[in-house]
Amino acid sequence: MNKYKALIGLEMHCQISNTNSKVFSSAKNGFSEDANIYVQALDMGFPGTLPVVNKEVVKKALMMSMMLNCTQPEYLYFERKNYYYPDLPKGFQITQDTKPAPIGVGGEVEYLYNGEFKKAQIDNIHLEEDTALQSHLPDCTLLDYNRAGIPLLELVTKPSFHSSDEAVAFLETIRSMYQYAGISEADPKKGQIRCDVNVSIMDENLDEDNPNNWGTKVEIKGVNSFGTVKAVIDCEIARQIELKENGKYDAMEQQTRRYDEETNSTKFMRSKQDAIDYRYFVEPNIPRIRIDKSWLEEIKNEIPRLKNERMKTYIEEYGIKPIDADTLTKEKAISDYFEEVVSNGIKPIDAANWMNTIILGAINKLSVSIDEFFIKPLTLADLIKMIYSEKISKNQAKNALYEAVDTNKNPIDIINSLGIEQMQNDDELIKIINDILDANPTQLNDYLTKGLTNLINYFLGQVMKVTKGKANPAKAMVLLKQEIEARK
Amino acid sequence: MYMNKSIEEIHEALISGKVTSQELINEALNKSHEIQEKYNAFVTILDDAKPGILTDDLLSGIPYGIKDNYSTKGILTTASSNTLKDYIPFYTATAVSNLEKHGAVAINKTVLDEFGMGATGTTGHTGAVLNPWNPSMMCAGSSAGSACAVAAGVYPYALGSDTGDSIRKPAAYCGIVGYKPTYGMISRYGLLPYASSLDTCGVLTRNVRDAAIVVDAMKGIDPHDMTSWDSSNIHLLESINGFVKGKKLCYIKELVSLDNYPHASDTLKAHLKNFMDALNKIKDSGIIVEEVSVDKKIIDATANVYNVISYAEATSNMSNLTGISFGPREKGNNYVEMMKNYRTNNFSPLIKRRFIIGSYVLQKDNKEKYFYNAQRLRRIITDAWLELFKNYDAVILPIEAGPANYVDLSKNYNEFDHELIPLHENLQAANLGGFPSIAIPDGFVNNLPVGLSLTSKPYDDENMLNIAYAIENTLGYSNQIAKEVSHE
Known part of the structure; x- marks a missing residue:
């Protein structure tokens, strides 16, 4: 050639x-x-x-x-x-x-x-x-x-x-x-x-x-x-x-x-x-x-924004990878869904990730078009916003979404019904942390004297277990470090 | 006997109870069988025709005939062609269903020259139609059966179609009125086409008022025909008031003057003299008649332009006739053979000749020279006539070079016939320009009826019919019923 x-x-x-x-x-x-x-x-x-x-x-x-x-x-x-x-x-x-x-x-x-x-x-x-x-x-x-x-x-x-x-x-x-x-x-x-x-x-x-x-x-x-x-x-x-x-x-x-x-x-x-x-x-x-x-x-005014134009915005303004931008614009309805999530206050990169990792797979699994998909853009945006406000963790949101897809339920309802909305009260969490530290003197000692700082994850696991996952892991980590520090 | 009367007279008799619609139908059917025996005017006689509910509509309960190129649901529609000898349509032409709405009662389907092509009335698949004034003579065509039946008093009117002169020429040969309205005034939906840009629906009657009544009922914009137009502000019958003082007509010297025909026969001389005598009577009635001159080249070009355009459109229009989905299917080893056998066996030589010419003028190497030049000339011819209409209400001309020719075509041989082509074919100009045009009888030559034509600018049908009505009264040949006269 x-x-x-x-x-x-x-x-x-x-x-x-x-x-x-x-x-x-x-x-x-x-x-x-x-x-x-x-x-x-x-x-x-x-x-x-x-x-x-x-x-x-x-x-x-x-x-x-x-x-x-x-x-x-x-x-x-x-x-x-x-x-x-x-x-x-x-x-x-x-x-x-x-x-x-x-x-x-x-x-x-x-x-x-x-x-x-x-x-x-x-x-x-x-x-x-x-x-x-x-x-x-x-x-x-x-x-x-x-x-x-x-x-x-x-x-x-x-x-x-x-x-x-x-x-x-x-x-x-x-x-x-x-x-x-x-x-x-x-x-x-x-x-x-x-x-x-x-x-x-x-x-x-x-x-x-x-x-x-x-x-x-x-x-x-x-x-x-x-x-x-x-x-x-x-x-x-x-x-x-x-x-x-x-x-x-x-x-x-x-x-x-x-x-x-x-x-x-x-x-x-x-x-x-x-x-x-x-x-x-x-x-x-x-x-x-x-x-x-x-x-x-009149006809000209009815022309929607086309795939190319949208991809350019996604890549150049939103910083989305070309391959993901391509996926998000394969169909107008998918792109419209994505844009509605974004217009409801979600960072484009986050919206893109959620779309590509879960939503597109879900509609595939259910064999429905995005228009027929029962989780609407506003619901997805509300869910992601709960992460933004640290009410739930990313994993919790994901699990709720998966369950929602499997059970045809609203993911927000799932979170509410399981009570997995995160504990907002620091005092309550501090009390739980101290109970755990008291109950595990050996591990605490190892952490403080032998420098086994990885044990922090062990304590975090205990916190999540006791709170049945309601604790915000990031916040729990901060408080854990604070309480251990206090016992030095 | 009512079928020899005018529509208004018959209507009066119906309304006053002197006669019933059933009696009219019986009379028309009896007369149909008699005329069929003598002159071969019909493809189908509808012996089971039944009256509807009588209303005060002028056409209600009154019999009429339909040219056999109008599609009629459940009724054989052949276009007088072997290709459709068994074709029963499942829909009705708009013009016919409009008449049905007015209560008109169809009595028969009339013979035409195959698919409206031909001017003799001799090429239909059921044989030649004979002239009721003298059965040795032709009716002319293509609306031969309609002209014959109306002239013979089968009913007061029959439908025709006019692509070059197919209503007006047979009307003249049979001593009756033939009206071709402006192109598109009557929907062509359901008219089996010959040449779509020229085809015009119309009517044959025995007087001008009847023509106005029938077309008032047939016309109207039709969503099935994009070339139809809204004529709801045109009221043909109402516009006939007989007031024509000061109306201006012209005749074209290059067609009417004997100087153009160095080898003029006695018949032609008598025909043109009869026409000039008619003009004098018309002038005496207060209408202005003037001679005008038109470029002889334009006159001479008319027939050629008509041939090129109509044959080209015809060859395409009739490509649907393959005998596969409808029509008598022919045998063959494959579909190409089946189509070839069907078309070879069932079209008459005249049609095949026109197909070959039509195909030739559209071929890539010939299209510029023939088809496009014909289209340009069509514009030039139309403009020349429009120029006349600026100064005149209508152009008045003799129809043909005399009365009806012999059915035995070999008896019509005239070595100087080429001189007469402009007289034979000038009516085609009205089709090239879409002009309204009407034939009215203007007397007799050799004991046979002859006619003249009036042609006006597009959409000026009301004015033209009003003038035609006045001329008809002046000349006194309206409501003629054919009487066989000895001629030999």
């Missing part, structure tokens, strides 16, 4: 999942194991049906366009992409061509790679309808029209990446944007994300900003998980390097390939000469739609 560098571009299709209905039909926009239940006449291409643009979909698409720092068009147009395929009941897909203007053009996105922020260039993002889902069985193909007409955003990057890891880091960032903004669950298991990957290689010493130096573009279609994206890029780079080493690279034509999982290699599908002419033309049933400046402003 040293002699060469790879240029990688991505096309990422992501369903807009969080709307009531599909992009052009009134059928439910939903995912179901039951086939063909969310279907209207339009979705199956019945004669005389017409598309009606879903405004909520356009709003979410515009929001994504803004988050990618793209330019939004003055007018919204849709185009027909004409081709025959079993998953396309109308015989054309309603989509947006790069002309006159899709929902977003240009743009730039920062993504975290190896602990530092890198920039990726966006070519465009456009809004279209998804096709029916095909399931290929040995003797037939099943069609599920639930998916036909679900709104789909296709994001096209410039060749901005040099490695599979960069590409995947970028995709993770985009996925978090979809999730943070409530545009999509972006769940690959539901088929909501699909990628096409473009790979070419060039000599390491050439200037990659000059497109003349670029190698021949190979497109690999239909890659459905980020893990596979990585595998596809790695094996395609290796394949192209081998061609180059064997002097066969220049003869390779621009082509489309697919990934074969069994052999972990890409297979030839068609060359550029055989590319389909989609005969795009404007969709006559949808008049051009003016996008109001004030509407754009």
Whole structure:
């Protein structure tokens, strides 16, 4: 690889999942194991049906366009992409061509790679309808029209990446944007994300900003998980390097390939000469739609703080380690939970530790989302504040939390019911300490005369035992030293 | 006998109890079978048609016909094509359900040129529709069955659709009124499409007031059709007051002057003379009529622009017809063969020719030259007409180059027919611009009816119908019922 560098571009299709209905039909926009239940006449291409643009979909698409720092068009147009395929009941897909203007053009996105922020260039993002889902069985193909007409955003990057890891880091960032903004669950298991990957290689010493130096573009279609994206890029780079080493690279034509999982290699599908002419033309049933400046402003104000921005705050202002900041921002709801704990008077570092050591494990164990988790941020903050005010120890708080998770009880109630709230009365504690010192003359003598100062821990243990853990260990230690000193 | 009367007369008879809706239905059904026998006007006759509750709505209880490209729930809808010869829709077109709300009673589904493509009324899958004035002649198309039935007195009105001239031309050939409103005034939801940016729903009647009554009931903004618009402030019938003094009409010299037709036949001369005589009568009634000149290139371009745009849209619109989900499924070893066999076996040659041209003009290498240039010319043609509407309430022109042609197309051969193309095709300008346009009978040539057209600026339907009403009264050819005349 040293002699060469790879240029990688991505096309990422992501369903807009969080709307009531599909992009052009009134059928439910939903995912179901039951086939063909969310279907209207339009979705199956019945004669005389017409598309009606879903405004909520356009709003979410515009929001994504803004988050990618793209330019939004003055007018919204849709185009027909004409081709025959079993998953396309109308015989054309309603989509947006790069002309006159899709929902977003240009743009730039920062993504975290190896602990530092890198920039990726966006070519465009456009809004279209998804096709029916095909399931290929040995003797037939099943069609599920639930998916036909679900709104789909296709994001096209410039060749901005040099490695599979960069590409995947970028995709993770985009996925978090979809999730943070409530545009999509972006769940690959539901088929909501699909990628096409473009790979070419060039000599390491050439200037990659000059497109003349670029190698021949190979497109690999239909890659459905980020893990596979990585595998596809790695094996395609290796394949192209081998061609180059064997002097066969220049003869390779621009082509489309697919990934074969069994052999972990890409297979030839068609060359550029055989590319389909989609005969795009404007969709006559949808008049051009003016996008109001004030509407754009409204949408802009609804964009939440995104993962990148939050991570920067956590790392730079809160001093949280990048890896922990990444964990805390994996999901917006988790980050929101964390921020609510902080806004209730908890030091960010402490909140982060509690989240990472206990809370995230607990929701995992209970298999619930953080929103469904019964211990709310305010409760956690109250608990941590009891440590701050030395009412309980850290360990006591932890144990209460563990027990709360196991028993589905409020941890504050657990502390109250066990009476493990710490003894606040110094006089009472001093009396207990002196009783213990009196009862253990040998150990006291060893401590005072033989210098076995480690025995302080023995006494502390006795104090905790007698008080059934209600004593604040730190305070007990101070008082212990004070009382032993008095007996010298 | 009531079915040969106007809607208002029939309504009066119903309300006063002279006749019942059931009696009207019986009369219309009897007449349907008679006309079907003679002229082959219907795909389906609804023998089980039943009256609803009689209200004081003008259309309540009165029979009418539906062109067979309107989707009707539970009723065979073929678009006169073998591709849909067994297709029974599960939803009803908005325009039809609007009429149902007014209590109108559908009696039959009428024959058209396959999918509305064609101007002869001879290409439907059930055979040619014959002209009730002379069965050797055609009705013209595509709304052939509707024109035939209304002219023959089956009922006072039938629905049509007009993409180039498909309502107005058959109306003229059958001696009746054909009204194509402004594009989008009537919802196209459920109209089986030909070319979506040109398709317009409308009606064929025997007088202008009836046309106003029916479209008042059909029109209205429809959430299922984004190109429909709110016309709730437009009241067509109410706006007809007959007061037209000072209204200004113009005719286009490049279409009407005999100088344009060096090889004019006697028929053409008689037709144009008849038109000029009609203009003189109209002038005498107080309407101003002036001659204007329009760039001949714009006149000549109209048909070509129409062809490119309508064929392109048609080839895409009809890509849903594969015989897989609906229509008679053809055999084949795989889905591609099944689709090919279905389309090859079931579309008529005329349609296939248009698909090939439509596909050709959209191909990457041809799109700029043909499709985009056609779109630019569409704008130029529209602007030229809008320029006329600045000074004139309507443009008045003769329809076609004479009365109906022979059903036996070989008898219509005219070696100088190319000179007549602008006369054959000028009605298409109203579809390119979305203008309202109406055909009204203006007399007879060779013992067959001929017509003239009025075309106005978009949304000016009220004004146009009021002028049409005045002209109809002046010329005296309203409420004609076809009588077979010996011609040979």
